[in-house]
Amino acid sequence: MKSGSLLFESNYKKLGMHAFDETGLSSANAENFRSYIKVLLVPKGYCLSIDFNQYHTEQYTLFFVNSNQYLHITTGTAENARMIYYNRDFYCIQLHDAELACDGLLFNNIFEIPKVALSEAGLQNTLNIFSTIQEELISKDYSSEEMIRIHLKQLIIQATRAWRKQNLEGSTLPVPAEEDLFRNFSRLVEIHFRSKHSVSEYADLLGIAPKSLATRLKKLKLENPNEVIKARIVLEAKRLMMYTGSSIKEISYQLGYDDPGYFNRIFHQKAGCTPAAFKKSLKQHQSPEEQDYSGLSPIFQA
Incomplete structure (x- = not known):
């Protein structure tokens, strides 16, 4: 996906995808994205701040940012980063929490770790999901809304599993x-x-x-x-x-x-x-x- 945005909007429900590189950081930092829940797929070499923490990516990394959090991408590279952004009318992590168990892990966790580093296999799966969502945003088929929601859920489930493995498996408790x-x-x-x-x-x-x-x-x-x-x-x-x-x-x-x-x-x-x-x-x-x-x-x- 080249730099730019795609958007699904229906009856207060919104989900979009925005691609950017080092020349388009101002677009990614725009105020109009602030009120959305965001999932960012960021290549190696980017620097971003989330709630006053600074992160420097050393590999492809997923970041999960809630609508009330401060986000700013400081530096980038020539390689595109992608951002899925959506409102609670489209997908609410609290309503789906019993199913996904992502609230309190990917979002709102007291570790203050809003990221998942991607393995080679994880990156390929994530790229496939982003590409499928992009295709649905372009096609605007009557079933696109539900298809996008299904793939967003898949992305969150896979990321939740990876977050657990990266951050909880070293604990001394079951x-x-x-x-x-x-x-x-x-x-x-x-x-x-x-x-x-x-x-x-x-x-x-x-x-x-x-x-x-x-x-x-x-x-x-x-x-x-x-x-x-x-x-x-x-x-x-x-x-x-x-x-x-x-x-x-x-x-x-x-x-x-x-x-x-x-x-x-x-x-x-x-x-x-x-x-x-x-x-x-x-x-x-x-x-x-x-x-x-x-x-x-x-x-x-x-």
């Missing part, structure tokens, strides 16, 4: 049983981080003791759940500072803190700087894409 805890905690934090800030609240929702939650996450090589919760709150604060005109005090209230001073201390602990300093750093650059966030906090480094 993967099937503990994966549910991992995924459920990820989803609960994503849903409730604005109103629930304590480990005990999430442990209650999961039906286990707070100490047990901490122990089991530690065996998965994760931080203490209290730090995971704080990290998600600080990440949202950074997004709000980038995308909205809200003051730090307003952001503090939006995230469930009546005491802005306490919120400032949490932000400084996780980000390594105050909210005011982070906000100032955004304004010092012509565009937020030029900002290097890698030194702000270890938890946001790739």
Whole structure:
């Protein structure tokens, strides 16, 4: 597929495919893609930022970006990258989660790992899926919508299996049983981080003791759940500072803190700087894409 876009649209449902190389990065970074869920197939030699983490591709890699996440492709090569983008009306990961188990793994995972490196066989399968979806977008047959959805589901299933193999097989716990805890905690934090800030609240929702939650996450090589919760709150604060005109005090209230001073201390602990300093750093650059966030906090480094 040469650089450019294809789009399916029907009754609020949208799915498109956009191809780009190093000469078309501005098109891929355009604001009109921000509200979509995105799956990117990126060749070797690209650099991109997702939620203030920087990734340099050393092989073909799939990236999974939710609609509320910050994405910017910084550098590319002459080889095309491809992006499938779609809205929740077309395909909702939460509604299909019971089938696919991708929410909390590919999307919204507390490891902050939104990528899958592709083997030679995995790349060939992925290229075939992208090509088939492209053909359906071009043909616009009456059955194209369902065919596209089937192949998107296939892509997500294959990527979920690869993500598990790359990120969970080294844990000291039985993967099937503990994966549910991992995924459920990820989803609960994503849903409730604005109103629930304590480990005990999430442990209650999961039906286990707070100490047990901490122990089991530690065996998965994760931080203490209290730090995971704080990290998600600080990440949202950074997004709000980038995308909205809200003051730090307003952001503090939006995230469930009546005491802005306490919120400032949490932000400084996780980000390594105050909210005011982070906000100032955004304004010092012509565009937020030029900002290097890698030194702000270890938890946001790739």
